[in-house]
Every structure is written in C-alpha cells, then in structure tokens.
Amino acid sequence: MSHRDWIATDLDGTLFARAFAGTEAVPATWRETDAGPVASSWMPRATYVLMRALANHFDIVAVTARDLDSFSRVAIEGISFRGAILANGAIMVGQDGDLDSEWNDHMSIVLSTAGEELEAVRLQIAEMSQGAARPRLVASGTPLPAYLVAKADEEWWRTDAGVNLLSTLQVRQCRAALLKNELQVLPPGVSKLLGLAAYRDRFAGGVPPLMGLGDMPADFEFMKACSFLGIPAGSKLEQCITVP
Known part of the structure; x- marks a missing residue:
C-alpha cells in the first residue's frame, strides 16, 4: 500500500497566533458566542498561501500541545488536517478523524504513574x-x-x-x-516525537514526514525526525540559531 507524502506541523505560534495578523489574515480558530462563532486566532496571509498550496500536494498532520477539545476549534478555509498528534503526543487522531483507540490504550498505561x-x-x-x-x-x-x-x-x-x-x-x-x-x-513517555513516530508507523507506512514545522526549541525534537525543517521568521526557534 502506497502512502502520500506528509508534513508535520505545530499550530500555535507556527501557523497562527491570537494577535490579529492584518486585514488579509485568515481565521484559524473559533470560539462560540451568543451571536455565533467568532474568530479567536489568525493565520498571516503569507502563511495561509503557503499552507494552502502544500495541502494540495501533501497530507498535513498537526503536532500540537492542544487537547482534543481545543483542536476541534481549529477550522481553516481550504486546509484540512489528515490526522493529528495532540496533547504533546498523548492523543492521536487517525486519518479518519477518530481517536486512535490503540494509542489511547497505550497512553492509559504510560500516564498511570504520573x-x-x-x-x-x-x-x-x-x-x-x-x-x-x-x-x-x-x-x-x-x-x-x-x-x-x-x-x-x-x-x-x-x-x-x-x-x-x-x-x-x-x-x-x-x-x-x-x-x-x-x-x-x-510525564515520561509523553512527547511530540514519540507521537510522531507512532503516527509514522501506523498511518504513513514508516515513512517520515517530508517536512516538520515548528516555532519553539521544544519543537526541534520532533522536527529532526523530518526530512526538511521549516521555522517561522522571528520565532523563538529562529532566535536560537547562530550563524557564523
């Protein structure tokens, strides 16, 4: 069975932020109000154009600290996630959008001591x-x-x-x-890298992500498991890079 190439990306701070990103910014997350859904995070236009183009050719998999409820509020026009690694790796959502029961059973054991x-x-x-x-x-x-x-x-x-x-x-x-x-x-056993490795083996035929996107030094751990790295300009991770 062949598998489509995929991209693993952090969300907050990498793709979008709570600060309004200009008149051409694209809403990324939503909160419910009495008047209906209201945007609560925005994706800069340049980021949106890039990710929209990538989503046409690759599976986009979220790798984020957000839990299941928080991730459910992410909705970006024209960009769908083909699975997700949530809660810093403690939750896995399969390509069908459902919670992965096998990973859930594994985490029940991992989390029992912490x-x-x-x-x-x-x-x-x-x-x-x-x-x-x-x-x-x-x-x-x-x-x-x-x-x-x-x-x-x-x-x-x-x-x-x-x-x-x-x-x-x-x-x-x-x-x-x-x-x-x-x-x-x-807790020990909870990390984006471990979640990424499990997703790779379960849903991507053992093939690592073509690219990993992240904005924090903590993201670098899972990003190193990808073939290419993408770092937003001005991010904390970019500031850690020293060029001689």
Whole structure:
C-alpha cells in the first residue's frame, strides 16, 4: 500500500497566533458566542498561501500541545488536517478523524504513574504563585491527565517569585519546560516525537514526514525526525540559531 507524502506541523505560534495578523489574515480558530462563532486566532496571509498550496500536494498532520477539545476549534478555509498528534503526543487522531483507540490504550498505561505527581505540582504552582500563574491539567483520551500547563505573564517567570517556583518545582519523574509564557510539565513517555513516530508507523507506512514545522526549541525534537525543517521568521526557534 502506497502512502502520500506528509508534513508535520505545530499550530500555535507556527501557523497562527491570537494577535490579529492584518486585514488579509485568515481565521484559524473559533470560539462560540451568543451571536455565533467568532474568530479567536489568525493565520498571516503569507502563511495561509503557503499552507494552502502544500495541502494540495501533501497530507498535513498537526503536532500540537492542544487537547482534543481545543483542536476541534481549529477550522481553516481550504486546509484540512489528515490526522493529528495532540496533547504533546498523548492523543492521536487517525486519518479518519477518530481517536486512535490503540494509542489511547497505550497512553492509559504510560500516564498511570504520573497522575499524583502532576496534581502535586498543580497545587504547588497554585499556592506559590498566588494567582500569578494559572495551572491546569490537560485532558488526554483517558481518565488520566496528559500533562500540566501553567500560564502567566512572560515577565512574571523572570521575577524572584517565578524563578523561585521554577527552582523548587516538585518534579521527580516528570520533566518541566518553560515556553514563553507557559510552563509545561510532561510525564515520561509523553512527547511530540514519540507521537510522531507512532503516527509514522501506523498511518504513513514508516515513512517520515517530508517536512516538520515548528516555532519553539521544544519543537526541534520532533522536527529532526523530518526530512526538511521549516521555522517561522522571528520565532523563538529562529532566535536560537547562530550563524557564523
């Protein structure tokens, strides 16, 4: 069975952002209001033109920290996703758009050892930040949380209180990463790379993505598994590149 070439892409910060991107920007995510759906994120026109053209020739697979509910609010005219790796790899959506039950069963085992630690870290962040950081447990396809995220103003993480919280974070088996304004705490076995590898073997005949797109240093892990890398200009990942 032959498989179509595919592209793996992060979403927020790579394809679109909450900031309005100009009069020719294309709505990318939506929220429900009493008046009906209202755009909540936008894709710059140049990005839209590129991705629309790529979608005509390749399968586009989302690789994102968004959970299933958040991903359901992504709707971009003319661009369809042919599967998705969600919640930093804890959730897999197959090419038919359905939750992949085999991966879900696997993650039920993976996540079973981290629930207490994630809850303890959530309580620690809530207490030590005194409301400056907003921690929540992100849903997986199982009754167990996929990971923890805590959002605060980017500047707050550099204050004495923010630095103290990060230095005393009660993580043992989990790993923590600060991505701009949000802290992510991920259980072992949860990563975009592992999700990408499983999707490749299950739905792409073992063929790696032709291209990987991402905007953060954390995305580089899964992007290295792709044949080509795409980095948005001005992104955090681009700023990490040094040219002699």
